[in-house]
Amino acid sequence: MILDFAKLFTLQCALLSKSMDFNYELNLNVIFIDVPSIQMGYEGFNWFSEQENNIKMIETFDQSFNMVQGMHRTRAVFQGFSRDNIVVYYERDMYSKAHIVNIMEQLQQDYLKNNVRLRLYFGTSKPGQTLQSLIDSYWKLKPKDITFSGSIEAIVDYELNYLFEMFRQWRVKQEVKKHFGFTSKNIMEFKNEFLELLKMPPKKDFFVYLWADDCPKCKEVYQFYNDLADNLKDVSSVHVAQTDMTASIFWGIWPYGLPYCRFYVHTITNNFEYVYEQYTIEAYLKFLKKKSTNFSKYLIDQKKRKAFPPTLEQIERDWHVRHCVNLEKNPKMLMDHLRYWNPDYESIVELVVQEEKYRKSDGYNIYVTDTYEGITLGQPFFRIVRKTSGNNVGVILVGQPLASQDKRDNFLMLAKSGQMIMGIQSYRNYPHFSRWEDDSDSSIQSLRERWQKEYFKNFAGWLHNMDEPHKHWNSQLPRLNFAESDLQFSMVKAFWPDNFNASDPKIYDLALTHTGNTSWHMDVKNWTLATKCIDKMLESGKYTFKLLGRKPPEEYEDKFPYIEFAPFKEFLGYVGQAEILLITSMSDASPRILTQALALNVAVILNKHIYGGKKYINEQTGSLIETEDDLFEAIEDIKRRRREGILQPRKWFEQYSELIHQKLEVFTEMIRKEQGWDLDINGYREDITTMI
Structure with a gap:
């Protein structure tokens, strides 16, 4: 872990910068560590390097740390940590600190113009530590496919400038951002410099997740904080944020293990408390209920909305906000309008799913609904859920004939509870009657009954498997060729x-x-x-x-x-x-x-x-x-x-299958919006209060 690595050398204070310089696009921390010798003999590391000028490798390794016997003393070895830190090793008697400071000061002037602040640190390896032992302390944890490492010919201005430019290009690669980033669009990022000031945005409460590079335990709970941020996205006064503490470890101001989570409450300034709850959404929501007046106010507001939903008069008064728009001046709404005349949604879903917000989404999944509010359901009821968290999204799929009275009663219960109902073809030729199936399956008989067709009128749309759906459906309900098998x-x-x-x-x-x-x-x-x-x-x-x-x-x-x-x-x-x-x-x-x-x-x-x-x-x-x-x-x-x-x-x-879960999300949310389920007084609102 990086903290173990930091214990092997002594670090001096930062030069060329101040601790509160957090307004730059990038604060690049450059740590120069002197070692007794830069030559390592035949020791090699199974490690990939991005640098084109470091082509020499130990012959016994396909990929190495680019160290060779007799490497010249003027060279320097570098390694990236997270997306903001570069460690540079150099031979102790080869370069003076004054030489390095002079070069960095010259480079600083150019980089400030590009909104990049260089932070210079010096460190010295502790007695008994060598370049080999320093690298050994962390190299096994490094992701070999995206690491930034290698060596430069000498510590001179053009070599360091080249190194920094290569690092800036490396840090914005999609695979690098994905490795060090968070998937939720609802999680905020606080620079560690900003966090040290203890001046959080006013009137808001924050969970701040503290993590660092090369921290396996940190990685284990990344997804939890993504899910927590998504669950709190509707609570405007409570946010989830994350802070990379790698730089703080190098500064020497964070000598502790990781990960940790801090809670900043707006009613107490210049202070925070650590959260030691279990990594479950329920536990963190209960913590908020005890500690956050903002969250308590949100819960009260939610109860009021449930107690006093919009009246019919309010709905009639505001309907024109969505419907009375000049479509000739709004191409997107014109396209939405035309969809009502074409119930087959495959083409439009294929277009919409390419939008960035859906490509970044995990999408939806389909599960059997075992129970609902304590009532045993099972087949033929399915539920659409978020793929990663498994949270319900307020949609029930009916996949078989409602042949028995208890199934019909459960259907009405689900409909009255505000669930959006859709059909899915998952049982024989349902919902279409087949004489051959009728002879061997009593449940098929109900498809001929008028009351079964009346239930179908409550469906908002269909997921089907038919090659030519227009020959089988005389309804204009939206439909998508989509199955559980997808x-x-x-x-x-x-x-x-x-x-x-x-x-x-x-x-x-x-x-x-x-x-x-x-x-x-x-x-x-x-x-x-x-x-x-x-x-x-x-x-x-x-x-x-x-x-x-x-x-x-x-x-x-x-x-x-x-x-x-x-x-x-x-x-x-x-x-x-x-x-x-x-x-x-x-x-x-x-x-x-x-x-x-x-x-x-x-x-x-x-x-x-x-x-x-x-x-x-x-x-x-x-x-x-x-x-x-x-x-x-x-x-x-x-x-x-x-x-x-x-x-x-x-x-x-x-x-x-690349975007198949996202296509289910696109179709579901299109139907929800077009049929008013997001505004209806019994409609869907993702409600985290039910999880407490």
Whole structure:
């Protein structure tokens, strides 16, 4: 950790600057540390360098710290810490401090014109410490792919100027900003110089998270403070901020461990207290409730809004603010208006998701709604949540017919509670009636009933899987071609973070997935076609295969391997053992196992007549078949494409999934705004008070 490194040398005060110089775009701290010798012999470090003039490396390392035997004494070695600090090592008897000060003073004049303040420090390695031991104290913690390190030929003006310019370019790279930054747009940044003044913005309370470079414990709670900032974004008088304390450690004014969190309350000036609560949103909100009058006032205001929502008269009075606008003078609102005439939102969502605020967002996800206010729900109710935090966003999806009275009662309860209701195709051919499905599934019968259509009138929009939705929907409700199967890349990645290929090389030519062995499962998964394919493969003996999800009937006993049931991660492992996954289903909305296989780099052979999922099949991912007679040709064609480098299931699906969670967010928030759910008296307002 950086604090351990700082203990190995003695630091002097800053030169060329004052502690309250925090108004510059960059305060660049340059720490010159003298060491007994700059030569290190054959010791090397597995470390990457950005510097083009440091091409010499130890031959035994592909990447090193660019140290070579007999390196000239005039050279100096440098290392960046965080985005504001550079340590420069030089040989003790080679350069005087006066020489370095003179150069830095000259450079300072030029850099001030560019809104950059140079801070000069001198340090000396403590007795017994060498360049080797100093570097050893921190190099293992450095991220080798983005570190800023290397050496310069000499401590002269043009070499230092080059070094500083390279550092300024490095610190604004996206991967560097991402590594040292915070993802939430709601978290503020305080310079450590500003923090030392204890003069916080008036009338506001602040959580300030203190962290430093090379601090593993700091990284562990980054996401918590991102989530905390997002949860408090509507509380205008309470903010979350972060401060990089790396420079303070170098100054010698922060000799403590990290991370810490300070709380500054506006009622007490020039003071703060440390927060030692658990890293949960609930714990920090309870802390605020005790300590912050600003937050208490916010809670009171929220209760008043709930007790006194806008009246009908107020809504009627203010409706023109949104609706009475000259669209000819507002192209964006004209585009929004035209969307009402085109219920298919794929193109407009594709455009809007490119906006910066959505590209930076984590997006939304879909979960089954287990309970709501103590009432057990489960299928057919899903909820849309924030992908990272899992917080509800006030939207319920209905994915099956409301065939029983308790499901209809729960639907009405959710609607009355102010949830925005949308439909999602996730069960057979729902919401469309199919005579064939009706014969084997009693719940399908309700789709013919008038009362079921009355419930559909409460839906704000649809997520569907149909190739030609205009032939199946006579409604102008907004709709998006989107399924739960679209969201499976991040799910698979969570279970296989280090190795997407569950088995490489593959063990089987083909895996056949057929979960469940009831008559209902056999209808939905099309066991008839599955057995014909099995018979064909057994007869030829040409391909190896495994059945996943059920025990085969007696006539197939001991003829091929199978697995009945396995935990999700283990099941993915079995899928990954095959080169190809065969899905014979027809009465299936869009099987998640299809895209889970693609994420594992497994090609898919899919029934041509399946209701949903054909959009995933192309030259890079698999093939469609109609009968068992098409199977062998499809297998051979897939094997050929894989050999030729054409077939790349995971690569295709990863690109497809790049902004998929954000697309769900865009569509949801479009519907919310267009239908007034953000203003309606029962509409959605993200309410953190329910978490306390």
